Amino acid sequence: MNLYEYARATEESGIRYYQDLATQAQKAGVKGVFNMLVGEERKLLAKIQLIRQRFPRMDSLKCRRLRKNTIVFDRLRKASNHSRAESDREAYLVAREAEEKVVSQYMEAAEVEQDPQTKEMLQWMAALERHELREIESLYDFVNAPTDYLEWAEFSNLDEFHNFGRYEDLRQGQLELPTDQKKHH
Numbered sequence: 001m002n003l004y005e006y007a008r009a010t011e012e013s014g015i016r017y018y019q020d021l022a023t024q025a026q027k028a029g030v031k032g033v034f035n036m037l038v039g040e041e042r043k044l045l046a047k048i049q050l051i052r053q054r055f056p057r058m059d060s061l062k063c064r065r066l067r068k069n070t071i072v073f074d075r076l077r078k079a080s081n082h083s084r085a086e087s088d089r090e091a092y093l094v095a096r097e098a099e100e101k102v103v104s105q106y107m108e109a110a111e112v113e114q115d116p117q118t119k120e121m122l123q124w125m126a127a128l129e130r131h132e133l134r135e136i137e138s139l140y141d142f143v144n145a146p147t148d149y150l151e152w153a154e155f156s157n158l159d160e161f162h163n164f165g166r167y168e169d170l171r172q173g174q175l176e177l178p179t180d181q182k183k184h185h
Contacts, residue, residue, distance in 0.1 A: 001068060003061040003118060004052050007125055010102065011045035013073035020077060021094065024084065033091035037136075044132060051124070061118045065109040072101045092140035099133040 015038055022034035052058045076098055085091040106126035113119040 001063060001066050002059065003063050003066070003121055004048070004058045006063065006066045007048045008045065009068065010071050010073065011041050011048060013071050013077070014041040017073040017077050017098070021085070027086070029088045030085050030091045033088050037095055040132060040135070044128060047128060057117065058121060061115070061121055063109055063113060063118055063122065065112060070105065072098060072105060088143045089140065092136055092143060095136050096133065096140060099129060099136055103129045103133055
């Protein structure tokens with residue numbers, strides 16, 4: 001299949017996929033996440049069109065590995081277990097899984113591609129998708145942060161707080177110790 005047509009069809013399918021999920025979402029936050037992802041897919045589609053304008057050879061590149069029936073978002077839309085995210089966190093997980101599949105698909109196609117120009121363009125497409133995946137992962141990490149913890153309080157290193165200005169004045173002798181502690185020193 002023509003590489004540009006495939007990339008364009010993938011992004012258009014991604015727009016429809018996230019729109020469907022936004023329509024089905026029961027919670028405003030989940031709906032907002034999927035609507036944001038629709039916007040991201042539109043931006044990516046615009047980037048692909050810009051690449052096509054700057055590199056007209058993209059129209060002539062064909063990849064046998066990529067076919068109309070292999071578009072990730074189309075397969076996800078047809079799947080019987082169409083995801084129903086109940087929280088922002090779950091919405092980002094759905095998106096992350098989908099985007100990981102798209103990146104993998106481009107990378108796998110690039111690995112077996114014989115034509116160097118097509119291989120390079122497939123790697124570019126994978127890089128664009130990987131950038132979007134990283135953004136989704138960053139948002140997921142932010143939303144998921146309250147459910148993660150670094151350490152229990154009894155194991156914390158209180159000495160770290162001097163980096164944040166706490167206890168700094170004590171170390172530099174700028175605070176006077178209480179009078180009953182002065183007698184012991």
